[in-house]
Amino acid sequence: MLPLDIYQGIEPAWCPGCGNFAMLKAFKQALAELEIRPEELALISGIGQSGKFPHYVKCNTFNGIHGRTLPVATGIRLANQKLTVVATAGDGDCYGEGGNHLLAAWRRNPDLTLVVHNNQIYALTKGQASPTTDLGHKTLLQPRGVPYPPLHALALAVAQECSWVGRGFAGRGEHLTGLYKQALSHKGFALLEVLQPCVSFNKVNTFSWYEKRVYHVEEEPDYDPENELWAYQKAKEWGDRIPIGVIYRHPRPTLEELYPVLQAGPLVRQQVERPVAALLADFI
Amino acid sequence: MAIDLNMVIAGAAGQGVHTITGLLARILVRQGCQVLYVQDYQSRIRGGHLFNRIRVSDQPLVSSREGIDLLVALNQESISRHRDELSRQGVIIYDASEVSDLPAGVNALALKAGDLLPDRQAAEVAINAGACGALLGLLKVPLEPLMQLLLEAFAAKGTEVVGWNHKAAAAGYRQGAAGGNRHALAGIVEPPRPRLLMSGHEGVALGALAAGLQFLCAYPMTPWSSVLNAVGSRAERWGVVVEQAEDEIAAINMALGASYAGVRAMTGSSGGGFALMVEALGLAGCSETPLVIVESQRPGPSTGLPTRTEQGDLSFLLYCGQGDFPRAVLAPGTPAQGFALTARAFNLADRYQLPVIIITDQYFGDTNVTHEPGDFPQEVEIERALSTGPAADGYERYALTADGISPRRLPGFGPVVVADSDEHTPDGHLTEDLEVRVKMQDKRQRKLTALAQELGGITTAGPADAPLTLACWGSSLGPVAEAVARLNAGKTPARLVHFSELWPFPAGAVTAALGSPKKLVMVEMNATGQFNRLLRQETGINADHLVLKYDGAPLTPEYILRALAGQA
Numbered sequence: 087m088l089p090l091d092i093y094q095g096i097e098p099a100w101c102p103g104c105g106n107f108a109m110l111k112a113f114k115q116a117l118a119e120l121e122i123r124p125e126e127l128a129l130i131s132g133i134g135q136s137g138k139f140p141h142y143v144k145c146n147t148f149n150g151i152h153g154r155t156l157p158v159a160t161g162i163r164l165a166n167q168k169l170t171v172v173a174t175a176g177d178g179d180c181y182g183e184g185g186n187h188l189l190a191a192w193r194r195n196p197d198l199t200l201v202v203h204n205n206q207i208y209a210l211t212k213g214q215a216s217p218t219t220d221l222g223h224k225t226l227l228q229p230r231g232v233p234y235p236p237l238h239a240l241a242l243a244v245a246q247e248c249s250w251v252g253r254g255f256a257g258r259g260e261h262l263t264g265l266y267k268q269a270l271s272h273k274g275f276a277l278l279e280v281l282q283p284c285v286s287f288n289k290v291n292t293f294s295w296y297e298k299r300v301y302h303v304e305e306e307p308d309y310d311p312e313n314e315l316w317a318y319q320k321a322k323e324w325g326d327r328i329p330i331g332v333i334y335r336h337p338r339p340t341l342e343e344l345y346p347v348l349q350a351g352p353l354v355r356q357q358v359e360r361p362v363a364a365l366l367a368d369f370i
Numbered sequence: 371m372a373i374d375l376n377m378v379i380a381g382a383a384g385q386g387v388h389t390i391t392g393l394l395a396r397i398l399v400r401q402g403c404q405v406l407y408v409q410d411y412q413s414r415i416r417g418g419h420l421f422n423r424i425r426v427s428d429q430p431l432v433s434s435r436e437g438i439d440l441l442v443a444l445n446q447e448s449i450s451r452h453r454d455e456l457s458r459q460g461v462i463i464y465d466a467s468e469v470s471d472l473p474a475g476v477n478a479l480a481l482k483a484g485d486l487l488p489d490r491q492a493a494e495v496a497i498n499a500g501a502c503g504a505l506l507g508l509l510k511v512p513l514e515p516l517m518q519l520l521l522e523a524f525a526a527k528g529t530e531v532v533g534w535n536h537k538a539a540a541a542g543y544r545q546g547a548a549g550g551n552r553h554a555l556a557g558i559v560e561p562p563r564p565r566l567l568m569s570g571h572e573g574v575a576l577g578a579l580a581a582g583l584q585f586l587c588a589y590p591m592t593p594w595s596s597v598l599n600a601v602g603s604r605a606e607r608w609g610v611v612v613e614q615a616e617d618e619i620a621a622i623n624m625a626l627g628a629s630y631a632g633v634r635a636m637t638g639s640s641g642g643g644f645a646l647m648v649e650a651l652g653l654a655g656c657s658e659t660p661l662v663i664v665e666s667q668r669p670g671p672s673t674g675l676p677t678r679t680e681q682g683d684l685s686f687l688l689y690c691g692q693g694d695f696p697r698a699v700l701a702p703g704t705p706a707q708g709f710a711l712t713a714r715a716f717n718l719a720d721r722y723q724l725p726v727i728i729i730t731d732q733y734f735g736d737t738n739v740t741h742e743p744g745d746f747p748q749e750v751e752i753e754r755a756l757s758t759g760p761a762a763d764g765y766e767r768y769a770l771t772a773d774g775i776s777p778r779r780l781p782g783f784g785p786v787v788v789a790d791s792d793e794h795t796p797d798g799h800l801t802e803d804l805e806v807r808v809k810m811q812d813k814r815q816r817k818l819t820a821l822a823q824e825l826g827g828i829t830t831a832g833p834a835d836a837p838l839t840l841a842c843w844g845s846s847l848g849p850v851a852e853a854v855a856r857l858n859a860g861k862t863p864a865r866l867v868h869f870s871e872l873w874p875f876p877a878g879a880v881t882a883a884l885g886s887p888k889k890l891v892m893v894e895m896n897a898t899g900q901f902n903r904l905l906r907q908e909t910g911i912n913a914d915h916l917v918l919k920y921d922g923a924p925l926t927p928e929y930i931l932r933a934l935a936g937q938a
Contacts, residue, residue: 095799096799124786125781125782125784125785125786126782128631128781128782130627133791138800140788141788141790141799141800144786145786146781146782146786146787146788147786147787147788147789147790147798148627148630148657148789148790149789149790149791149792149800150623150626150650150653150657150791151623151649151650151653151791154619154620154623154650156620157615157619157620157621157623157624157627158623158624158626158627158630159627160613160624160627161585161587161623161624161625161626161627161628161629161630161631161635162627162628162630162631162781163627164585164611164613164624164627164628165584165585165611165627165628165629165631165632165633165635166631166632166780166781166782168782169631169781169782186616186617186619186620187616187620189616190615190616190620345611346606347605347606347609347610347611348611350609353584353585353609353611353628353633354584354631354632354633354780354782356584356609358582358584358608358609358752360579360580360582360608361749362580362746362747362748362749362750363743363748365576365579365580366566366576366743366746368604369566369567369568369572370564370565370566
């Protein structure tokens with residue numbers, strides 16, 4: 087185990103009591119236990135409160151634009167597969183603005199972890215509905231309540247054979263550390279959604295709201311995350327009971343394994359030798 | 371020019387127009403001819419009308435021209451569309467099963483699939499190979515190179531297919547050779563070193579490969595796709611990761627990720643696809659991540675004319691994106707210039723840590739030009755401008771420096787590298803300190819000072835004191851250069867000035883190159899004279915006349931000369 091203070095980033099600008107603090111703590115704990123050093127890790131983010139997360143962890147960081155964490159993270163993996171790559175996004179950033187990239191990531195299966203901070207609200211823009219806000223939830227912009235049902239992203243992930251799907255809750259720190267460790271250790275694309283209450287703009291889905299509902303899926307008798315139909319049922323379950331834990335696992339070849347050129351090692355360490363005469367020979 | 375022959379191969383999409391053109395052009399180049407061909411096609415896979423215009427000479431060619439000496443018509447529409455362009459001595463070679471109505475009194479040569487391949491195995495093979503043979507017969511060029519090329523092209527399909535092609539080509543050749551000596555190519559000699567036939571987009575692709583491109587990510591779009599395909603077909607051989615993105619936004623962001631991680635990365639698109647990339651163009655600017663972007667123009671606005679040509683995106687490319695950030699914009703005029711400028715773009719992107727846009731268009735991309743090997747550099751210098759070795763404590767990705775260029779390190783090779791799209795402190799973390807903001811904005815803008823000084827890229831021709839100057843940029847080089855050459859040959863002194871390095875605007879070099887002509891004419895393929903506006907903005911110089919073209923068809927020397935005559 088590495089000392090936790092090596093991951094010390096700049097001072098967080100989140101609201102006091104934000105679920106992100108518990109995530110930050112659990113994430114650093116997972117890094118320390120997995121002995122991933124700051125210089126071996128690249129943390130990629132977009133925009134939203136989740137977008138600030140990489141600034142609060144000392145490591146290689148690319149804080150890009152809204153919704154585009156996954157393409158940046160995938161590009162980094164293809165250029166240097168020696169880096170541990172984690173993309174952090176919010177429910178708006180990833181399930182809304184960048185939805186097409188999530189569909190593509192499920193198909194590509196790059197060996198990286200996507201952590202979706204799901205607080206079921208747009209917090210940075212002060213409280214509009216997100217793709218995961220529950221039906222009927224009233225906001226300033228949706229005064230009659232959100233008129234359509236939320237996106238079941240984890241069910242879509244299972245349907246699309248995402249190679250690892252899990253859900254954590256910011257209120258269960260140790261359990262969350264375990265999920266971070268499993269997601270980061272998984273070979274292939276891991277989608278970890280974390281229920282992360284927004285204390286300022288979501289007065290419905292509070293810590294106690296989640297606390298009453300979450301249960302550990304691994305405590306279900308004989309639960310098998312490699313059973314696709316069972317996983318699909320758990321991924322769809324939302325309401326009085328909300329499963330957390332490893333919901334689905336489907337080992338598949340990774341994107342990096344599919345490129346013959348990458349079998350020689352990271353692209354960034356490969357020597358490039360391309361004589362002009364050899365390039366021109368095709369045109370004679 | 372002793373020899374200046376214009377051939378048009380025309381038919382419906384799917385009929386083999388490109389096959390005939392490709393074979394013919396390669397053979398003629400191998401024999402020592404100068405060949406330039408332009409593709410003209412519609413946005414469809416089968417049917418419609420497409421044609422290739424092949425110009426052959428014993429002198430170097432820079433442009434296509436109007437007029438047709440030999441027309442290969444694979445269907446009736448090819449005749450009705452092109453008959454008015456046929457020269458007085460012109461010959462039509464046609465597929466007799468498709469064409470029934472010929473213009474009266476024209477020289478014509480009928481190809482009948484049944485005669486070319488009596489056993490009627492494959493009518494399409496018969497006509498395509500037969501037409502190639504007939505053209506070579508008319509040109510009195512030896513048949514053997516065609517036979518060799520057919521063998522190379524069809525060996526994978528088996529000896530039977532090669533046999534059909536050989537038989538049809540030989541029969542077509544006999545028909546053509548019997549058609550007189552009027553179009554015989556005389557005095558063509560094989561060059562001491564083999565010449566190359568290359569399209570503009572192939573030049574760009576090769577320049578990128580020579581510069582060490584390792585990562586290409588893009589979404590297909592006409593006419594940009596031919597760059598993607600030219601790299602993609604060579605990717606395994608040269609160790610390039612080519613990833614087809616789910617959309618253009620993903621394409622540019624993935625390329626930025628790869629570049630941040632340290633490999634030379636490129637993306638590209640055409641008008642609408644590039645428009646989707648604009649937010650991430652600013653990300654490249656703010657995060658100071660090197661990136662080369664090819665924007666291959668087609669006529670807009672919106673979907674416009676997908677397979678046609680225009681230079682209408684210049685103003686957009688110079689200014690698109692929120693806020694001020696440095697970028698470079700280059701516009702090659704020939705395939706060899708495409709090679710050189712693309713290779714240079716990677717060095718500029720790395721040295722100045724900014725996005726470099728290469729503007730091309732459908733005409734540039736799809737026009738194949740004969741080059742000498744000496745038109746290309748023997749070696750390409752690769753300047754990564756990275757900081758390596760031991761790092762001082764507290765490495766700052768965006769350290770404030772005198773020239774605005776901060777030491778760039780790669781993640782995974784030492785200290786952590788923090789890159790940000792938010793305004794940031796020198797160590798890369800987001801900030802709302804407004805003093806830091808001003809310092810960072812000034813730092814980024816400072817990079818332009820040195821960059822502007824090293825740009826130039828101006829081609830001139832014709833007498834320096836000519837009263838008439840024709841100025842142009844990017845793909846218009848060839849047609850304008852030929853128009854200028856014809857003016858001078860016709861005793862009207864004229865001068866060519868062509869710009870290929872457009873931004874940051876090299877005002878000093880441009881002003882010096884233009885001098886003070888009595889009459890300055892700007893030739894551009896857009897509706898409003900976008901380059902002229904830039905010239906006026908940056909130097910105060912305003913063209914006396916604009917020659918504009920925005921009908922989607924390529925610029926020709928004849929069009930320019932007619933426009934000048936109209937202004938006189």
